Amino acid sequence: MEKIFLAALQITSGLGYAGIERLMQHFNTAANIWQATEEEILESKCLSEILCKKLFRHRQSFDIEKAANSWNKSNIKLLSVFANDYPESLKNIHNPPAILFCRGKLDNKRKLAIVGSRKFSVYGKSIAQNLSADLAAQEFTVVSGAAHGIDTFAHRGALSTGTTVAVLGCGINIAYPRENKKLLDEIAEKGAVISEYEPQAQPLAGFFPARNRIISGMSLGTIVVEAATRSGSLITAEMALSEGRDVFAVPGSIYSEQSAGCNHLIQQGAKLVTCAQDVYNEYDTSVQSKQNEQQINFNSDEEKKVYEMLSYDQPLSLDEIIYKLRSDVSNISFVLLQMKLRGLVEETVLGTYVRSVKEIV
Missing domain, CATH: 1.10.150 (DNA polymerase; domain 1)
Structure with a gap:
């Protein structure tokens, strides 16, 4: 008791x-x-x-x-700051929560935070998913805030290869945002959903900045994937710095407002990240990223040609793909459908196509 x-x-x-x-x-x-x-x-x-x-x-x-x-x-676990099951790295921050409410189970793996803006680009989404998948495949647990946007894609990427922890700015029995209810349930099954707020606590604006100290406090370092100059993700980065933790940032276009915060962090000394290996180098030089080892089972030459033509950040319409391949319309539509079902490509809300997280053999 x-x-x-x-x-x-x-x-x-x-x-x-x-x-x-x-x-x-x-x-x-x-x-x-x-x-x-x-x-x-x-x-x-x-x-x-x-x-x-x-x-x-x-x-x-x-x-x-x-x-x-x-x-x-409700199978809610209580993790006390005065007990051994509490995250050791979180105990060492200035103002740790006395209790963490937890659905699922916290593992003892090294943890890295991946955060970013709720407003995201195709570029940011692809980076978040691929980077988190690669980190989780190498036995890092990805920590994020389960918010709409980059946080969501970081969790999804990590779940595809390993484990993840969602830190909420509300009670752990509240799905916020609502569309992430299924995702949060999956995280609780494979990793953990945690919060310092009582399980039925509704999300309040003041809860989220406080939540960010837990995200950074649990982690060896915080990776900011995509963030505008006033993004809440920069608060998480500042908290990480204040606790002596590493801060990483993914660079973006100088013309993109969504990358302005990341580019500024790099100017201020954050470690530039272009792939997971850049992160591994800071912690264990013997670890080699699996990103370059990924192989894809293509069912046809058309699939291979379509995949090689697409990129992670420059969407192409069906007409553009057909024009460049000089191929039959119905056949390419079928190829894209099959690749979507396998998670190799993704269709955007505008009906264009980009690469998605790679299928690993």
């Missing part, structure tokens, strides 16, 4: 890690804190009088037994 009491304390409005730590040093356990009288807590001088009253109002309204039963029925 100790973790339940600690979770209940964390949910108290205004009572952050620093306050909990002071109380733990004085009362030794979260259970003792929860059961202490108002006079005992005031006399400890761990909290201000105002915060002490907030804690007592919370204790009167919060049914700790009901919460414990509900979390247990």
Whole structure:
């Protein structure tokens, strides 16, 4: 029950890690804190009088037994900063969450964060998927925020070859954005979905910057794939720097607003990333990227020609493909359909085509 009491304390409005730590040093356990009288807590001088009253109002309204039963029925795990199952790297940041609510299981693999803008380009999407797939294939766990855009593609890429962790700016029983519910369920099955907020907490604007410190705090380094100059991803990069973690950035066109933030990070000293090997070189020179080892099973010469013509960042329409190949219309349409089903190409919302994550033999 100790973790339940600690979770209940964390949910108290205004009572952050620093306050909990002071109380733990004085009362030794979260259970003792929860059961202490108002006079005992005031006399400890761990909290201000105002915060002490907030804690007592919370204790009167919060049914700790009901919460414990509900979390247990939902298979929600509680990870305490004072226990061994808590991410070691996260313990070392300035303001770690006292409790992490978790669906799934956190592994002990080295972790790298991949973040980026909610507004993305075909270029950014392809980079996020391919880079995360390559990193996950080499036993790195990819950490991201499950937001629409680059975060989503980072999770999907990682799931195709390994594991990933989603850090939410809401409760772990809330699917946000809604279209990512299926993705979050899959992440919970193969990796972990975590949050410092109680399971039913709705997403609030202030939760997301706080969430970013967990993303960077769990990770050896943070890779920014695509970000404008005011992107929240840059907050994550700044937090990583403040904790002495590595920051990487994928360069983009100088004419693209979506790459302006990444290009600025590189100007400021972030490590430039063009492939997964650039990241491996920072941690283990013996690791060789599998990106160049990927082979594709082409079912026909037409498939090979179409794939070689397409790129990850320059979409082509069906008419452009037909014109360049000088081939029959119906045949190329069929070839593209088969390649889409196998995940070799992707059709954009505009009806154009680009390469997708490569099929590995």
